[in-house]
Amino acid sequence: MKRSxxxxxxxxxxxxxxxxxxxxxxxxxxxxxxxxxIQSRALPLPSCGETAPEQVAGGLAADAAALRRExxxxxxxxxxxxxxxxxxxxxxxxxxxxxxLLYVSSYLPEVGQTQAxxxxxxxxxxxxxxxxxxxxxxxxxxxxxxxxxFLQDAGDTTQRxxxxxxxxxxAGAFMTPTSAAGWHGVDSTYIICGEDRxxxxxxxxxxxxxATRSVxxxxxxxxxxxxxDLVVDRVQVLLQQVP
Numbered sequence: 001m002k003r004s005x006x007x008x009x010x011x012x013x014x015x016x017x018x019x020x021x022x023x024x025x026x027x028x029x030x031x032x033x034x035x036x037x038i039q040s041r042a043l044p045l046p047s048c049g050e051t052a053p054e055q056v057a058g059g060l061a062a063d064a065a066a067l068r069r070e071x072x073x074x075x076x077x078x079x080x081x082x083x084x085x086x087x088x089x090x091x092x093x094x095x096x097x098x099x100x101l102l103y104v105s106s107y108l109p110e111v112g113q114t115q116a117x118x119x120x121x122x123x124x125x126x127x128x129x130x131x132x133x134x135x136x137x138x139x140x141x142x143x144x145x146x147x148x149x150f151l152q153d154a155g156d157t158t159q160r161x162x163x164x165x166x167x168x169x170x171a172g173a174f175m176t177p178t179s180a181a182g183w184h185g186v187d188s189t190y191i192i193c194g195e196d197r198x199x200x201x202x203x204x205x206x207x208x209x210x211a212t213r214s215v216x217x218x219x220x221x222x223x224x225x226x227x228x229d230l231v232v233d234r235v236q237v238l239l240q241q242v243p
Contacts, residue, residue, distance in 0.1 A: 007076065009074050009078075011071070013067060013081045013085030014043070014045065015082045015085055017048070017167060017168070018048065021050075024225065027228040031229065035236065038239075041070070043070055047173040060176040061172070064091035074097050076097055076099045083104075083221070084173065086106030087107050087178065089103075089183060090108065090183055100186070101187070102188070106204075108211060109181065134172075136168065146162065147160070150162065151221070153220040154220075183210065191217055192216040
């Protein structure tokens with residue numbers, strides 16, 4: 001697949017309070033490569049401790065800078081933002097390599113919004129605790145309860161593997177107001193996860209209304225794990241719309 005003769009790649013930006021984006025995206029990446037030949041890469045987030053330790057304190061700004069560097073390395077990209085990943089896309093601003101933005105149970109914040117503010121109106125928010133060292137973590141969960149909320153439509157082994165990848169994250173990822181809205185003026189698709197137990201469908205629909213188009217899938221918070229076929233179907237549709 002090409003954009004005006006240029007090979008298109010896909011960059012996946014994972015959500016908050018987890019690490020190892022490559023694992024979260026792997027099932028969709030393998031199927032996408034099998035069907036289309038498109039290569040995928042998952043962005044390591046500094047705020048989750050996936051790069052140099054000193055970058056953790058950079059929070060949202062460090063994550064956005066990491067995405068911009070990744071985009072500098074490609075000529076054309078579809079960028080997938082999952083959950084918090086959408087806020088990273090916003091802060092990264094407009095980039096000439098971006099061909100399309102795909103949001104999965106995610107956020108399209110306006111300038112000045114913080115991740116914490118976006119989540120503050122939820123009736124059943126995910127409990128997040130302050131670790132006292134400038135980082136935050138999910139609190140009150142174990143492998144079973146985490147799986148039941150975030151991966152209820154995946155198998156027990158996958159739920160356990162997901163739990164093993166839960167991590168702390170810089171508080172600045174949640175408390176830093178966005179200084180850009182990189183989704184403005186860019187063609188975009190939003191996947192609403194209709195059975196999501198983490199982000200409410202109401203909040204998803206609010207942000208989906210800011211995207212160019214949206215589609216609702218009968219999945220939990222991580223459809224690229226539980227139903228990668230449906231996510232790849234959507235990628236294939238949008239590929240026909242990429243100029």
